[in-house]
Amino acid sequence: MLQAIGVSVRFGGVAALTDVTVAVAPGEIVGLIGPNGAGKSTLVNVMSGFQHPMPGQVFLNGRNVTRDKAHERAIRGISRTFQAARLFANLSVAQNIAVPAIAHGHPPAESERLAKDLLAWMEMAGLADQKGGALAYAEERKVAIARSLAAQPSYLLLDEPAAGMSEADANYLAEKIREIPGRFGCSVLLIEHNINMVMNVCDRVAVLNFGRLLALGTPGEILENEAVVSAYLGESE
Numbered sequence: 001m002l003q004a005i006g007v008s009v010r011f012g013g014v015a016a017l018t019d020v021t022v023a024v025a026p027g028e029i030v031g032l033i034g035p036n037g038a039g040k041s042t043l044v045n046v047m048s049g050f051q052h053p054m055p056g057q058v059f060l061n062g063r064n065v066t067r068d069k070a071h072e073r074a075i076r077g078i079s080r081t082f083q084a085a086r087l088f089a090n091l092s093v094a095q096n097i098a099v100p101a102i103a104h105g106h107p108p109a110e111s112e113r114l115a116k117d118l119l120a121w122m123e124m125a126g127l128a129d130q131k132g133g134a135l136a137y138a139e140e141r142k143v144a145i146a147r148s149l150a151a152q153p154s155y156l157l158l159d160e161p162a163a164g165m166s167e168a169d170a171n172y173l174a175e176k177i178r179e180i181p182g183r184f185g186c187s188v189l190l191i192e193h194n195i196n197m198v199m200n201v202c203d204r205v206a207v208l209n210f211g212r213l214l215a216l217g218t219p220g221e222i223l224e225n226e227a228v229v230s231a232y233l234g235e236s237e
């Protein structure tokens with residue numbers, strides 16, 4: 001399990017997170033939703049080691065990793081994407097994906113094979129030799145997910161992977177995310193604004209509002225939760 005327990009983060013006078021507890025179990029896809037500024041990215045930063053909770057703890061498979069740095073957690077199996085992350089423009093698409101595999105100690109030839117397998121899975125094999133900088137926006141976002149899987153993580157944290165995509169591209173990506181636990185043995189924490197996508201893809205959904213956990217449950221439970229509907233779903237749907 002990847003657990004955030006009693007996590008709080010303040011930025012000056014802003015309480016970005018207050019006493020948030022969320023866990024992702026093996027094989028699970030957990031959605032993380034909430035209005036802009038609710039603290040979603042901050043929670044992913046805390047879980048992946050880019051932000052220290054104060055107070056609060058992060059456990060990975062029962063081990064306290066709160067003090068472990070991001071690269072140490074990456075070695076232990078936590079991979080994440082950033083909102084609006086870019087590829088290396090001058091490396092090929094396949095090389096972009098191979099980089100994390102090489103960084104995790106796989107030989108170059110094996111890393112390239114893994115990169116090509118991941119591209120084939122994304123149905124983007126034909127783009128392997130293109131430069132990272134030459135891709136269209138949606139293609140770049142899909143390659144960024146393939147790249148984060150090249151580290152062969154057990155937990156993948158995706159920060160708005162479908163942001164700015166067409167509905168067709170977002171639906172395709174949703175299908176691919178749904179395949180990740182079974183195919184790669186990797187659990188997913190998915191931050192996403194598209195409520196339909198979250199409800200279709202996720203086993204459980206956590207709702208943040210003003211840095212607090214408003215609700216946690218199955219998609220069905222969340223859609224019927226009055227506090228969620230009035231604070232969040234009611235306003236946007």
Ligand SMILES: Nc1ncnc2c1ncn2[C@@H]1O[C@H](COP(=O)(O)OP(=O)(O)O)[C@@H](O)[C@H]1O
Nearest residue numbers: 011014016034035036037038039040041042043
């Ligand atoms: N590095 C930072 N410095 C100061 N304030 C921050 C920082 N990161 C986030 N915040 C603030 O913390 C709150 C939560 O931000 P964030 O986690 O990015 O929300 P979300 O991802 O849900 O949109 C917001 O009010 C944001 O302005």
Ligand SMILES: [Mg+2]
Nearest residue numbers: 040041042083
């Ligand atoms: Mg965010």
